[in-house]
Amino acid sequence: xxxxxxxxxxxxxxxxxxxxxxxxxxxxxxxxxxxxxxxxxxxxxxxxxxxxxxxxxxxxxxxxxxxxxxxxxxxxxxxxxxxxxxxxxxxxxxxxxxxxxxxxxxxxxxxxxxxxxxxx
Amino acid sequence: xxxxxxxxxxxxxxxxxxxxxxxxxxxxxxxxxxxxxxxxxxxxxxxxxxxxxxxxxxxxxxxxxxxxxxxxxxxxxxxxxxxxxxxxxxxxxxxxxxxxxxxxxxxxxxxxxxxxxxxx
Amino acid sequence: xxxxxxxxxxxxxxxxxxxxxxxxxxxxxxxxxxxxxxxxxxxxxxxxxxxxxxxxxxxxxxxxxxxxxxxxxxxxxxxxxxxxxxxxxxxxxxxxxxxxxxxxxxxxxxxxxxxxxxxx
Amino acid sequence: xxxxxxxxxxxxxxxxxxxxxxxxxxxxxxxxxxxxxxxxxxxxxxxxxxxxxxxxxxxxxxxxxxxxxxxxxxxxxxxxxxxxxxxxxxxxxxxxxxxxxxxxxxxxxxxxxxxxxxxx
DNA sequence: GTGGTCTAGACCACA
DNA sequence: GTGGTCTAGACCACT
Numbered sequence: 001x002x003x004x005x006x007x008x009x010x011x012x013x014x015x016x017x018x019x020x021x022x023x024x025x026x027x028x029x030x031x032x033x034x035x036x037x038x039x040x041x042x043x044x045x046x047x048x049x050x051x052x053x054x055x056x057x058x059x060x061x062x063x064x065x066x067x068x069x070x071x072x073x074x075x076x077x078x079x080x081x082x083x084x085x086x087x088x089x090x091x092x093x094x095x096x097x098x099x100x101x102x103x104x105x106x107x108x109x110x111x112x113x114x115x116x117x118x119x120x
Numbered sequence: 121x122x123x124x125x126x127x128x129x130x131x132x133x134x135x136x137x138x139x140x141x142x143x144x145x146x147x148x149x150x151x152x153x154x155x156x157x158x159x160x161x162x163x164x165x166x167x168x169x170x171x172x173x174x175x176x177x178x179x180x181x182x183x184x185x186x187x188x189x190x191x192x193x194x195x196x197x198x199x200x201x202x203x204x205x206x207x208x209x210x211x212x213x214x215x216x217x218x219x220x221x222x223x224x225x226x227x228x229x230x231x232x233x234x235x236x237x238x239x240x
Numbered sequence: 241x242x243x244x245x246x247x248x249x250x251x252x253x254x255x256x257x258x259x260x261x262x263x264x265x266x267x268x269x270x271x272x273x274x275x276x277x278x279x280x281x282x283x284x285x286x287x288x289x290x291x292x293x294x295x296x297x298x299x300x301x302x303x304x305x306x307x308x309x310x311x312x313x314x315x316x317x318x319x320x321x322x323x324x325x326x327x328x329x330x331x332x333x334x335x336x337x338x339x340x341x342x343x344x345x346x347x348x349x350x351x352x353x354x355x356x357x358x359x360x
Numbered sequence: 361x362x363x364x365x366x367x368x369x370x371x372x373x374x375x376x377x378x379x380x381x382x383x384x385x386x387x388x389x390x391x392x393x394x395x396x397x398x399x400x401x402x403x404x405x406x407x408x409x410x411x412x413x414x415x416x417x418x419x420x421x422x423x424x425x426x427x428x429x430x431x432x433x434x435x436x437x438x439x440x441x442x443x444x445x446x447x448x449x450x451x452x453x454x455x456x457x458x459x460x461x462x463x464x465x466x467x468x469x470x471x472x473x474x475x476x477x478x479x480x
Numbered sequence: 481g482t483g484g485t486c487t488a489g490a491c492c493a494c495a
Numbered sequence: 496g497t498g499g500t501c502t503a504g505a506c507c508a509c510t
Contacts, residue, residue, distance in 0.1 A: 008486090010486090019221065022222060023221075034496075035497075044486080044487085045486060046488095046489095047486075047487075047488085050498075054499090064497095064498070064499095065498090066245070066248065066495070066498065067495035067496080067497050068498085070498080083221055087218065087221055087231070090217045091232070091235055094211075095232075098207065098210055100143075101139065105236045108236065109229065109236070111207070112228065112229060112232055116225045125423070128426065128510095129426070129509080164510085165509095166510095167509090168509080248493075248495095250495090262461050263460075285494095285495045286495095287494090287495055291494090326461060327458065330454060330458055331454075334451075334453075338450055340379050341379065341446060341447055342443075348472065349473060349476070351447070352468065353469055356455070368499080368501090369500080369501075394483080396482080396483095404502085405502045405503070406502095406503095407502075407504095410484075411500090413483075425509095426482080426509050428481095428510060429482060430482090430483080
């Protein structure tokens, strides 16, 4: 994985894990790889991943069992609400920015549609 | 103006100035307030605004006349291309993020439409 | 039993056993369940319970007969002094904490009384 | 300051800062010493204090201005609710523990009163 | 000078 | 083996 220099590494890893959860690559109840293992995978220091795991637990996405490991929470709605929440934020930010440029509602829809059809 | 702690203040100010240009609140040829004046307005360290003006000049949006002040460039296409460039970036970021959550093209258009119709 | 993630599981089990002794749910001379049995009950690694039993023996609360199991000590004063010791510690900690918040002696008594009368 | 080996240093520092706030030693709006400065005071590594400041901000007790420093929040009710919250937690823990030892309401009040009068 | 992030490496308690 | 904490020291962006 290539890191974007402008965003803290630990945030990028958090995001990539969240996206894996949203897309079902890891499921509720699954054990996450150990900090050390994942640190090797991402080629970063274990401390950085320690922070990732801590933050994920703080956000109630995982839970940690001392000496055992970290697991995706088995709360049935977690995945759904995680997706909804992340989408909501991205959408709100987008709408707010694009409107501040003076785009009307119709223009917004059009510009999105063009972009999607145009491929790029 | 309230600042978002996660984004550098100078960037937030740059953005707000760019948006003012795009929306015609300040026009090509207009003189920008002095650094000191603006620093007082924004309740911010003058060093921060020093950086703002520097960056605006570096991006060819303003030019500086020694002893007189900073002015918006009178290049006719600047405003238009500034808007296009900023919009493009916002759109690309949005599309990339929302797609990573597993949204299909149709879903993206729908979710945007719903959001715009639903109001806030 | 639900474990509090911030306290070692083995300590929480030790405490719950001590409380059972204090409240007479298990009496001097009683045999404790085997480690394996208890590990299943608590859904916990047998190693963890190994440590629990070790610690209880170290504190002179139980004794072990090889091949037979672990038993609550039949020392007549053990239960009483266990209760006194645990209460003392809890009380000291409480007094020290609450005083550090600036509560006066009278306020402490009042706040406790209110809490007890007010129910939960 | 002497640290208790059983509790993480960063938590003990957080607590001591909170207590200073509750007791008015530092007031809303006050600037906290810089991380480096405080690290020297407490004779710990700056990273440890970084964590302290981060956690205080996460708990909405302080806010941070990039490149400027950390400040006690000026929310008028913060101090009061902080005190209330910390007291509540200490009291609940105490009541729960002492009750689990079989103390009745009257016994609890008495034992507290005796302890306070007895001095120790 | 201030906070934020990161690496390197260590030690510890826990399961 | 697993996560949690800590030190030492570095670099960076921001004010």
